Amino acid sequence: MDKIKHKILVLSGKGGVGKSTVSTQLALYLSHIGKKVGLLDVDLCGPSIPKMLGLENREVHKYSDGWVPVYKDETKSLGVISIQFLLGDKDTPVIWRGPKKDSMIKQFITDVSWGELDYLIVDTPPGTSDEHLSITQELLKYNVDGAILVTTPQGVAISDVRKEISFCRKLQLPIIGIVENMSGYVCPHCSECTNIFSSEGGRLLAEQAQIPFLGKLPIDPYLTASAEKGIDYFKEYPNSSTLSALKEFVDNFELKNKTTTPTTTTE
Amino acid sequence: MSTEAQTSNDKELIQPPPENCPGTQSENAGKSSQCEGCPNQQICSTTPKTVDPDLQKIQDRMSTVKHKILVLSGKGGVGKSTFSSQLSYALSMNSEKQVGLLDIDICGPSIPKIMGLEGEQIHMSGEGWDPVFVQDNLAVMSVGFLLETEEEAVIWRGPKKNGLIKQFLKDVSWGDLDYLVVDTPPGTSDEHLSIVQYLKNSNIDGAVIVTSPQDISLIDVRKEINFCKKVNLPIIGVVENFSGFICPKCTKESKIFIPTSGGAEQMSKEMNVDFLGRIPIDPLIARSCDEGKNYLTAFPNSESTKQYNIIFQKIKEKLNL
Numbered sequence: 001m002d003k004i005k006h007k008i009l010v011l012s013g014k015g016g017v018g019k020s021t022v023s024t025q026l027a028l029y030l031s032h033i034g035k036k037v038g039l040l041d042v043d044l045c046g047p048s049i050p051k052m053l054g055l056e057n058r059e060v061h062k063y064s065d066g067w068v069p070v071y072k073d074e075t076k077s078l079g080v081i082s083i084q085f086l087l088g089d090k091d092t093p094v095i096w097r098g099p100k101k102d103s104m105i106k107q108f109i110t111d112v113s114w115g116e117l118d119y120l121i122v123d124t125p126p127g128t129s130d131e132h133l134s135i136t137q138e139l140l141k142y143n144v145d146g147a148i149l150v151t152t153p154q155g156v157a158i159s160d161v162r163k164e165i166s167f168c169r170k171l172q173l174p175i176i177g178i179v180e181n182m183s184g185y186v187c188p189h190c191s192e193c194t195n196i197f198s199s200e201g202g203r204l205l206a207e208q209a210q211i212p213f214l215g216k217l218p219i220d221p222y223l224t225a226s227a228e229k230g231i232d233y234f235k236e237y238p239n240s241s242t243l244s245a246l247k248e249f250v251d252n253f254e255l256k257n258k259t260t261t262p263t264t265t266t267e
Numbered sequence: 268m269s270t271e272a273q274t275s276n277d278k279e280l281i282q283p284p285p286e287n288c289p290g291t292q293s294e295n296a297g298k299s300s301q302c303e304g305c306p307n308q309q310i311c312s313t314t315p316k317t318v319d320p321d322l323q324k325i326q327d328r329m330s331t332v333k334h335k336i337l338v339l340s341g342k343g344g345v346g347k348s349t350f351s352s353q354l355s356y357a358l359s360m361n362s363e364k365q366v367g368l369l370d371i372d373i374c375g376p377s378i379p380k381i382m383g384l385e386g387e388q389i390h391m392s393g394e395g396w397d398p399v400f401v402q403d404n405l406a407v408m409s410v411g412f413l414l415e416t417e418e419e420a421v422i423w424r425g426p427k428k429n430g431l432i433k434q435f436l437k438d439v440s441w442g443d444l445d446y447l448v449v450d451t452p453p454g455t456s457d458e459h460l461s462i463v464q465y466l467k468n469s470n471i472d473g474a475v476i477v478t479s480p481q482d483i484s485l486i487d488v489r490k491e492i493n494f495c496k497k498v499n500l501p502i503i504g505v506v507e508n509f510s511g512f513i514c515p516k517c518t519k520e521s522k523i524f525i526p527t528s529g530g531a532e533q534m535s536k537e538m539n540v541d542f543l544g545r546i547p548i549d550p551l552i553a554r555s556c557d558e559g560k561n562y563l564t565a566f567p568n569s570e571s572t573k574q575y576n577i578i579f580q581k582i583k584e585k586l587n588l
């Protein structure tokens with residue numbers, strides 16, 4: 001863990017709002033701009049990351065210095081760890097109660113040989129329970145940068161994300177910002193934009209809770225399709241504006257850290 | 268709210284149970300061939316198997332509930348709570364029937380908001396915990412009613428969640444119910460194991476599985492179906508939600524969440540379970556849920572209401588209701 005410069009958790013109280021999509025795209029974009037990235041999936045009962053990166057039939061191997069992550073390609077700029085790589089059959093359910101999940105997550109933290117990384121992105125399941133306590137408590141030992149919260153605009157999701165904010169504050173996990181996903185859908189036939197899941201909810205929540213708002217990601221069926229087929233969206237649709245909020249966040253984050261680099265290296 | 272991870276009923280294991288564990292509470296604990304070499308074998312084989320007295324209390328309480336239906340999905344945000352709420356509304360349209368809706372999503376309870384019951388609190392009476400009533404014949408219970416503010420997070424590990432689910436089954440004074448609909452969180456973990464275990468002598472009718480059409484949901488839903496098969500929970504059928512979007516302006520349909528490999532219908536065939544139908548995306552469903560309104564009666568002529576009703580009819584026929 002000491003060889004990893006930045007550690008970012010992706011959280012949401014609500015399921016199906018795009019945590020894995022945001023984690024995956026964040027990791028892909030970072031690797032595109034030349035960073036060495038690790039992506040850790042601690043959703044043990046419903047892992048989505050391997051599928052989204054087209055790695056679903058890969059297995060993880062154990063060597064003397066630990067588990068070696070599954071790499072997206074031969075450049076080894078993006079390494080992934082997910083429980084899916086440990087299951088023989090992809091339909092096998094992981095029917096585990098809390099203590100087993102806790103020990104698995106501790107193993108992920110101590111036993112994976114990531115090597116030198118610029119970023120470790122951690123994708124999580126919905127909620128504020130075992131997985132979240134375990135991963136947060138582990139990462140707080142290693143100087144975690146903080147959490148990005150993902151929500152959709154509708155009230156039912158916002159209400160769970162409020163709980164996640166309380167979770168972060170209680171555990172003193174810094175909140176980097178809020179991303180509003182699934183914000184509006186443009187009809188491919190007539191270009192009319194419909195706010196299927198309402199709109200503005202994420203931005204208003206960020207204002208109320210005094211947390212930076214990182215932007216909106218519209219509903220884009222091409223992004224969904226890329227996740228389905230494990231296609232690299234940035235390579236396939238380089239001019240798309242869907243993920244511009246994420247790109248902007250990364251660029252700002254990088255810039256901020258560049259200006260502070262001299263102080264951190266002398267420490 | 269503390270976060271410690273043991274309850275008095277749990278054995279103190281020295282290591283987490285392994286993959287092939289027959290179950291630390293099972294008859295074979297410490298004795299089966301899988302237990303050979305497990306560091307917990309000694310503990311499991313010597314601890315006396317006590318029958319949990321609460322299980323009998325649950326059985327007594329549930330004896331006045333005729334039908335119990337679980338709503339499950341491996342995936343989050345696919346519409347479990349929306350489906351549970353609309354099913355409860357639909358069942359309660361017959362004023363002769365008494366309906367209960369129990370929300371066992373402890374960390375992300377959505378039912379109070381969807382049912383328009385935010386800010387309601389539970390009251391205690393001689394009978395136990397009184398549920399909150401939406402209308403005369405529709406009662407609701409959720410952890411949301413135990414929280415002081417909407418922001419309050421329930422930061423609990425498994426054993427505490429299990430304890431609360433047990434209380435919901437044991438202590439809530441549902442009275443005579445025709446139907447109890449149970450809404451669950453995503454996954455195959457504590458909440459799911461507990462509800463099935465606690466209701467094992469109370470005859471669950473079965474589970475309705477909700478999914479969206481993409482593979483990314485279906486991979487988790489396949490796991491959920493295998494979970495049901497593993498714990499002998501009957502599957503009533505699979506519902507596909509978010510199935511196509513009809514533009515309110517040009518009324519043409521487009522697929523937002525694409526059924527890459529045939530969607531839920533194809534998966535149901537492959538997994539040998541019944542497919543109950545599809546519900547198209549309608550922004551008014553999300554809005555009704557946010558506003559705590561009954562979508563079925565607010566928009567009785569919409570395509571989604573039509574499809575909901577077809578699905579409810581199939582469920583009733585299947586369970587001889």
